[in-house]
Amino acid sequence: MRVLLAVVLLAAAPCCAWADASSTDRDLTAIGLEDLMKLEVTSVSRKEEPLFRAASAVTVITAADIARSGAANIPDLLRAVPGLTVAQIDANTWAIGARGFASQYANKLLVLVDGRSVYNPLFSGVYWQLQNLMLEDIERIEVIRGSGGTIWGANAVNGVINIITKRAGDTQGTLAAASGSNTMPARGVARLGGRVAGAGDYRVYGKLDETDLLPSSFGDPGHDASLLGRAGGRFDWRRGTHEEGNVIADWYRGRVDERNTQPSANPPYFLLTDESAQLSGGDVVANWRHVGSARSAVDGRLYYNRDRRLARLMSEDIQTVDLDLHHNWKWAPRNELDWGGGYRVVTFHTAGTPSVHFAKDFQVTQLFSVFAQNALTLVPNRLTLTVGSKLEHNSFTGIEAEPSARLAFAPTPRQTLWAATSRAVRTPAPTDESATAALADFPVGGGTVGELRVVESNEMRSEVMTSGEVGYRVQPGPTWSFDVTAFRNVYDGLGALKPETPYFEPSSGLLVMPADLANSVRGETRGLEWTGKWEPQRRFSLTVSHSLFDINLHQSGPPDPTALTGEGSAARYQLVVQPHWEPVNGVSLDAALFHVDDRPAQLAAAYDRVDTRLAWASPMGMEFAVGAQNLFHDRKVEWGVPEGFRRSAQVRSTVFAKVTWKP
Amino acid sequence: MGRPRPNAELRRVEHRAWRIALVASVLAVCALGSIWSARPAVAEPTEFEVKAALVYNFAKFVDWPAAAFASPSAPLVVGIVGDDDVAEALEATLRNKILDGHPVQVRRVKGSDEARVCQLLYVATSERKHAGDLLQGLRGANVLTVSDIADFARHGGQINFVLENQRVRFVINPANADSAGLHISAKLLALARTVGERR
Numbered sequence: 001m002r003v004l005l006a007v008v009l010l011a012a013a014p015c016c017a018w019a020d021a022s023s024t025d026r027d028l029t030a031i032g033l034e035d036l037m038k039l040e041v042t043s044v045s046r047k048e049e050p051l052f053r054a055a056s057a058v059t060v061i062t063a064a065d066i067a068r069s070g071a072a073n074i075p076d077l078l079r080a081v082p083g084l085t086v087a088q089i090d091a092n093t094w095a096i097g098a099r100g101f102a103s104q105y106a107n108k109l110l111v112l113v114d115g116r117s118v119y120n121p122l123f124s125g126v127y128w129q130l131q132n133l134m135l136e137d138i139e140r141i142e143v144i145r146g147s148g149g150t151i152w153g154a155n156a157v158n159g160v161i162n163i164i165t166k167r168a169g170d171t172q173g174t175l176a177a178a179s180g181s182n183t184m185p186a187r188g189v190a191r192l193g194g195r196v197a198g199a200g201d202y203r204v205y206g207k208l209d210e211t212d213l214l215p216s217s218f219g220d221p222g223h224d225a226s227l228l229g230r231a232g233g234r235f236d237w238r239r240g241t242h243e244e245g246n247v248i249a250d251w252y253r254g255r256v257d258e259r260n261t262q263p264s265a266n267p268p269y270f271l272l273t274d275e276s277a278q279l280s281g282g283d284v285v286a287n288w289r290h291v292g293s294a295r296s297a298v299d300g301r302l303y304y305n306r307d308r309r310l311a312r313l314m315s316e317d318i319q320t321v322d323l324d325l326h327h328n329w330k331w332a333p334r335n336e337l338d339w340g341g342g343y344r345v346v347t348f349h350t351a352g353t354p355s356v357h358f359a360k361d362f363q364v365t366q367l368f369s370v371f372a373q374n375a376l377t378l379v380p381n382r383l384t385l386t387v388g389s390k391l392e393h394n395s396f397t398g399i400e401a402e403p404s405a406r407l408a409f410a411p412t413p414r415q416t417l418w419a420a421t422s423r424a425v426r427t428p429a430p431t432d433e434s435a436t437a438a439l440a441d442f443p444v445g446g447g448t449v450g451e452l453r454v455v456e457s458n459e460m461r462s463e464v465m466t467s468g469e470v471g472y473r474v475q476p477g478p479t480w481s482f483d484v485t486a487f488r489n490v491y492d493g494l495g496a497l498k499p500e501t502p503y504f505e506p507s508s509g510l511l512v513m514p515a516d517l518a519n520s521v522r523g524e525t526r527g528l529e530w531t532g533k534w535e536p537q538r539r540f541s542l543t544v545s546h547s548l549f550d551i552n553l554h555q556s557g558p559p560d561p562t563a564l565t566g567e568g569s570a571a572r573y574q575l576v577v578q579p580h581w582e583p584v585n586g587v588s589l590d591a592a593l594f595h596v597d598d599r600p601a602q603l604a605a606a607y608d609r610v611d612t613r614l615a616w617a618s619p620m621g622m623e624f625a626v627g628a629q630n631l632f633h634d635r636k637v638e639w640g641v642p643e644g645f646r647r648s649a650q651v652r653s654t655v656f657a658k659v660t661w662k663p
Numbered sequence: 664m665g666r667p668r669p670n671a672e673l674r675r676v677e678h679r680a681w682r683i684a685l686v687a688s689v690l691a692v693c694a695l696g697s698i699w700s701a702r703p704a705v706a707e708p709t710e711f712e713v714k715a716a717l718v719y720n721f722a723k724f725v726d727w728p729a730a731a732f733a734s735p736s737a738p739l740v741v742g743i744v745g746d747d748d749v750a751e752a753l754e755a756t757l758r759n760k761i762l763d764g765h766p767v768q769v770r771r772v773k774g775s776d777e778a779r780v781c782q783l784l785y786v787a788t789s790e791r792k793h794a795g796d797l798l799q800g801l802r803g804a805n806v807l808t809v810s811d812i813a814d815f816a817r818h819g820g821q822i823n824f825v826l827e828n829q830r831v832r833f834v835i836n837p838a839n840a841d842s843a844g845l846h847i848s849a850k851l852l853a854l855a856r857t858v859g860e861r862r
Contacts, residue, residue, distance in 0.1 A: 026708070026712055026755070027712075027716070027755060027756050027758075028708060028712050028713060028715070028716035028756070029716045029719045029720075029756060029760070031716065033717075033720045033724075033850075033851075033854065034854065036713055036716055036717055036720065036831070037717075037830060037831065037832065037854060038830065039708050039713055039830065039831070040829045040830060041708055041709060041710040041712075041713050041826075041829055041830065041831060169814075238818075240795070240818075242795055291792055291793070291795065291796075293793075293796060294774075294792075294793040294796045294797070297792055478709060538829070
């Protein structure tokens with residue numbers, strides 16, 4: 001595989017050398033004013049935004065990419081990002097991770113929507129079905145692979161996914177869209193945007209999504225349909241040239257069906273339970289920026305978030321209040337300081353069952369954090385060194401430090417060479433410390449039934465990662481760009497189950513085999529991620545991404561067979577090819593071709609997947625799109641051994657049609 | 664969860680064939696692409712080349728007060744603060760131009776003190792956060808301010824660009840231009856969108 005990669009890179013190099021020798025601008029002043037305004041133009045930037053000089057592995061999914069992809073949800077949009085693992089578990093749950101460690105409860109990935117963390121702190125994961133924002137409202141999604149600990153804090157160990165919505169000023173007027181597919185029978189959105197003279201811009205939206213059930217991993221009908229409604233809005237204001245801000249609010253309500261496996265003391269020792277979880281919740285976010293001078297700007301954010309989930313297996317009600325302040329200050333020539341702090345308080349109400357419950361039904365956690373990062377320009381426009389750290393105090397493990405150092409070198413304006421080293425931390429979640437869960441029941445002879453049970457852990461400390469990364473970005477001309485990153489991460493103290501002494505429990509008649517969590521696994525990961533983009537003209541572009549990944553885990557102490565599943569759950573390579581073509585004005589044809597290597601521990605064989613979309617924009621503001629997703633991969637399991645109680649489903653090929661009206 | 668596993672050998676061969684086919688097609692596209700783009704074809708104009716040419720036209724259709732120039736043949740200084748693609752295109756576009764007898768000079772400037780000396784100031788998108796301050800410092804100076812920052816004309820600037828359906832348009836705030844002592848020709852105003860209070 002490495003040989004193949006080297007061959008492809010070598011072949012691409014002469015293409016770069018040949019491509020577009022004329023990379024200087026032309027003088028169009030001979031063309032008259034009226035004619036200049038009639039010209040259709042291409043917009044490939046030569047000097048991208050500051051992200052071109054960023055000393056980290058960043059991939060940006062733009063609003064245009066989202067519109068063209070035909071994806072109906074955010075996880076499907078993330079499939080094309082190199083270094084990310086995206087696997088669908090059932091109709092509403094996904095296992096997503098960056099640089100390994102993907103899981104339904106992926107705790108090393110931080111996900112934010114407009115600065116608000118959507119990571120569920122109870123289980124340390126993201127409920128992706130609740131992040132069903134209007135895709136048409138997303139300005140861009142920045143995916144930063146690698147440690148984000150210094151700026152974003154604990155749990156941003158392997159990556160940060162930053163979903164940024166459009167300003168209200170960019171979503172004016174009316175928009176309505178409806179779509180249907182064989183797995184998602186109905187989806188409708190409506191949005192209205194306007195301006196309040198002298199005050200600001202606003203938008204309000206409403207959305208309804210219905211998903212159908214998928215076949216279970218055995219082929220019979222599953223139980224994972226859902227119906228979710230969502231509404232909300234945003235108001236952006238600006239006062240003079242020095243202050244601006246926005247207020248964002250969302251509300252959702254719905255039902256998601258679940259099929260779970262629970263242990264049972266009677267043969268066959270497990271029960272399939274089907275139930276419907278009732279979900280409701282919402283959030284209010286206020287952002288504010290004050291620009292003091294050309295050298296100083298302060299950002300503030302305050303948000304409240306509530307997620308409620310009522311289900312027979314486990315119910316939860318989580319409320320979060322968070323305040324963050326950030327000062328950007330050019331305090332000396334060639335120096336730029338970013339510093340600030342935050343406070344977050346989270347309350348958890350839970351109600352469990354014998355299969356899974358928490359030691360205390362009500363918990364409160366507080367998190368205090370400060371961070372500081374200084375960017376020193378060693379050579380103007382060429383070499384910048386950024387050094388910083390975040391310090392956090394959390395309720396479980398006390399103080400944690402996450403330092404990092406990054407160096408960015410731009411030998412020419414069109415190239416960036418960067419290197420970074422950092423330390424990141426994953427702090428324990430309530431599930432690590434105080435949850436009790438029955439994993440399996442089985443006969444142990446003599447008529448007794450044994451139960452493998454996860455119990456409260458007092459010993460669980462933070463997991464620590466140290467990483468080293470290098471990368472190179474080049475844009476030799478307006479038609480080509482190339483980006484490559486290599487990394488090596490070393491993990492210490494990864495959590496795994498540690499068996500304790502079995503005991504007989506008279507109340508249930510079971511021989512309990514307890515296991516608690518301990519930091520008993522060490523590991524390392526290495527990988528390479530690259531993306532090449534070619535856009536010879538406005539109507540055609542081709543993007544190719546490739547990632548290679550290797551993971552090795554070692555456990556000390558009494559072995560836990562599930563501890564090392566991380567090794568077999570990560571695909572060793574993924575390849576994505578995305579062509580885009582506009583044959584005539586208003587018609588857009590897009591495809592994404594994937595090849596993903598096997599994940600033996602998840603019983604998922606290597607597979608190919610094709611997504612396609614054909615769209616026609618009529619002059620009256622209507623757009624019609626049809627397409628197919630997940631072709632050549634029908635009725636296949638992508639994640640066969642999920643953590644937790646959920647049963648996997650077979651992912652289907654889908655055919656969809658969508659109509660959008662935007663007068 | 665016992666699903667029968669497919670024949671390992673067959674699967675490996677199948678996937679090797681797929682990988683080879685995919686890589687071969689990517690290489691073929693690269694090869695075609697490099698041959699194609701090596702042709703001296705007339706590529707479409709970039710947004711930034713058009714915007715730079717429009718800046719030249721703005722200077723052509725705006726009148727400065729006599730006091731703005733030391734003499735009828737004094738240079739017309741175009742200042743650029745910050746950096747973006749349009750700024751880079753401006754240097755190529757405005758080289759060796761003469762407007763109304765004034766030779767055009769392009770200069771990189773920092774801050775409003777240096778900018779006051781120019782007749783036209785282009786504010787790059789990298790200065791988004793500091794544009795307000797800059798414009799405050801230009802009060803009373805006869806400087807035509809142009810930018811690619813969104814809503815620049817609504818917040819103290821005089822002209823900014825917008826993209827509509829892949830075509831470049833511009834927005835003018837006539838009141839701000841008036842306060843700077845500049846006269847914008849009716850021809851330019853007719854082709855623009857205007858914002859701001861009308862006098």
